[in-house]
Structures are given as C-alpha cells and as structure tokens.
Amino acid sequence: MTMTIDKLKEHQQAGDRQAFAEELNSFLPDLKKMAGHKLRQWEAWGIVPRNEYTAQDIVDEVYLRLFENKEQLPEDTHDLKIAIFSLARQVFNELKEKHHGKQVAVEELLRQEMQQLQEDYTVDAEGELLMLDELDELDISYQNEQARDNVLLLANDQIDQLIETMGLDKDMSRAKRKTLARIYTDLPEQVRSVVDHFVFLKLSKVEVAAIHGITIEETEQILSKVEARLRQV
Numbered sequence: 001m002t003m004t005i006d007k008l009k010e011h012q013q014a015g016d017r018q019a020f021a022e023e024l025n026s027f028l029p030d031l032k033k034m035a036g037h038k039l040r041q042w043e044a045w046g047i048v049p050r051n052e053y054t055a056q057d058i059v060d061e062v063y064l065r066l067f068e069n070k071e072q073l074p075e076d077t078h079d080l081k082i083a084i085f086s087l088a089r090q091v092f093n094e095l096k097e098k099h100h101g102k103q104v105a106v107e108e109l110l111r112q113e114m115q116q117l118q119e120d121y122t123v124d125a126e127g128e129l130l131m132l133d134e135l136d137e138l139d140i141s142y143q144n145e146q147a148r149d150n151v152l153l154l155a156n157d158q159i160d161q162l163i164e165t166m167g168l169d170k171d172m173s174r175a176k177r178k179t180l181a182r183i184y185t186d187l188p189e190q191v192r193s194v195v196d197h198f199v200f201l202k203l204s205k206v207e208v209a210a211i212h213g214i215t216i217e218e219t220e221q222i223l224s225k226v227e228a229r230l231r232q233v
Contacts, residue, residue, distance in 0.1 A: 004077050012070055021063045027077075028084055030201055032059050037196065038092060041153050041189075048099055062087045082210045085197065089211060110190035110212060110222075152181040153192075158200065165199045166227045179233045187226065194222050 004027050011020035024031075036055035042048045065087055066072055072087070074080055154162065159177050162184065163170055172180075187195065190212070197208045198219075209219040 005073070005075065005080065008073060008080075012067060012073070017064070017067050020067050021060075024063055024066070024084070028081060031062070031084060031088065032056065034085075034196065034201060035059055035088060037158075037200070038193075041192075042092075042095075044153065048095055053095070058088060058091055061091050065091075081203070082207055085201075085203075085207075085211045089193070110194070110214060152178070153185045154181040162195075162199055162230070166230055168230060168233075172233070176233050180230060183229055183233070191222055191226065194219060195226055198223060 004023065007023050008020060011017075011023060032055045035058035039048070039053055039055060039058070043050045062084060066084065072083055074083055156177075159181055162168070162180060163172070163177075168180070169176075184192065184195070194208055194212055197203045197211060198205065203211070205216055205219045205223070209216045212219070
C-alpha cells in the first residue's frame with residue numbers, strides 16, 4: 001500500500017499528471033461511480049443543470065488538485081482515500097455555491113439535518129407510506145418540487161446494497177423496496193452523503209467521519225437513525 005504513495009510522489013516530481021491519475025484510478029475505482037451517483041441526484045433536484053457536468057469532470061478536478069498540491073498527498077495510503085473523498089466533497093460544494101451564490105457550511109448543516117431524522121413513518125402492509133413528515137432540507141429553494149416527488153435516487157442494485165449493509169429483510173416485496181428508495185431519496189442531502197459513503201463505498205465509520213468533518217459518535221448516530229427509519233418499512 002505504501003507503494004501507491006511512493007508512485008504518486010514519483011509522478012508528481014516528474015510532472016506526469018496522466019500517470020498520476022492512472023495510479024489513482026487503480027487505487028480507487030469507485031470514485032467515478034460515486035461522482036456519477038451524486039450528479040444524478042443533483043440534476044434531479046435542479047441543483048446543477050442537466051448534462052453540464054460529467055462524473056469524469058469531477059474525478060479530473062479532484063486528481064488535479066491532489067497532483068498540484070503536494071501538501072495534500074498524505075504519507076499513509078489509508079489516509080489517501082479520506083483525502084480524495086474529502087476533495088470530491090469540496091468540489092461538489094463549490095459547484096453548489098457556483099450555481100446558487102451562497103457558501104455552504106456543510107458540517108454545521110449536517111449536524112442540523114441530524115435533528116430532522118426524528119420524524120416517524122407509518123407504512124402499510126404493501127409498503128406504502130401512509131404518513132411522512134416533511135424532510136425538506138434547510139434550504140431547498142433550488143429544488144424542483146415536482147421532480148423531487150417523482151424521482152427515486154436508487155437503482156435496484158443499490159437497493160440491494162442498502163438492504164445488505166443495514167441488515168434488512170432481503171425478501172421484502174417490490175412495494176417495500178420502492179418505499180426504501182423513497183425514504184433514502186427524502187433524506188436530507190448531507191445525511192444521504194454519509195449513507196452513500198458508508199453503504200456504497202464501504203468506508204469505515206472512522207473514514208466517513210473524517211470526510212464529513214464530524215465525530216465518529218455523530219456518524220454512528222446518523223447511521224443508527226437512518227437504519228431505524230428504514231426498519232419501519
């Protein structure tokens with residue numbers, strides 16, 4: 001694993017950006033997939049214009065920043081994953097600021113969103129939501145409400161991952177699987193980001209906490225509340 005850092009440093013010193021990016025691609029193949037997942041969410045909500053950005057654009061920007069700033073390249077490969085996903089989060093936050101003209105204090109926003117996980121769901125036998133308290137984000141002025149009501153942000157394989165990671169019933173009906181996707185979709189954005197990193201990237205709670213600028217205890221609290229909400233299905 002140390003070899004990855006050594007090779008990255010060699011590519012930095014040689015000014016070989018392409019080799020640097022190829023080394024990172026082999027180390028972290030899920031970055032592009034996660035960037036695409038996030039962009040699809042933001043396009044659905046109207047946070048960014050459709051088809052203006054690609055997942056590769058995000059990956060290229062992250063790699064460029066890491067390549068150009070030698071101080072951001074950690075000594076330990078374990079910390080490299082945290083550095084990369086922290087940079088990706090920074091790039092996305094800058095995109096939101098660019099399109100909506102406001103600075104986003106994401107760590108504080110996440111802590112406030114945690115309070116929104118107290119609302120209860122009532123689910124009938126078919127898995128349909130009978131009552132759903134609003135989980136709007138603290139500032140949803142950029143969202144298209146009609147699109148928000150009609151869009152579900154999880155594909156079938158991602159629902160499978162969510163079920164497996166959260167220890168839910170693997171044999172649940174199609175209707176209940178749809179309800180899981182609805183609950184996930186309605187989570188506040190920063191909370192959903194914590195879930196994404198834990199469920200789809202298989203990062204540890206320690207890594208998730210470091211990327212989001214919160215404590216391990218806060219990370220555990222968020223995931224516990226989300227799991228409890230999903231178990232109401």
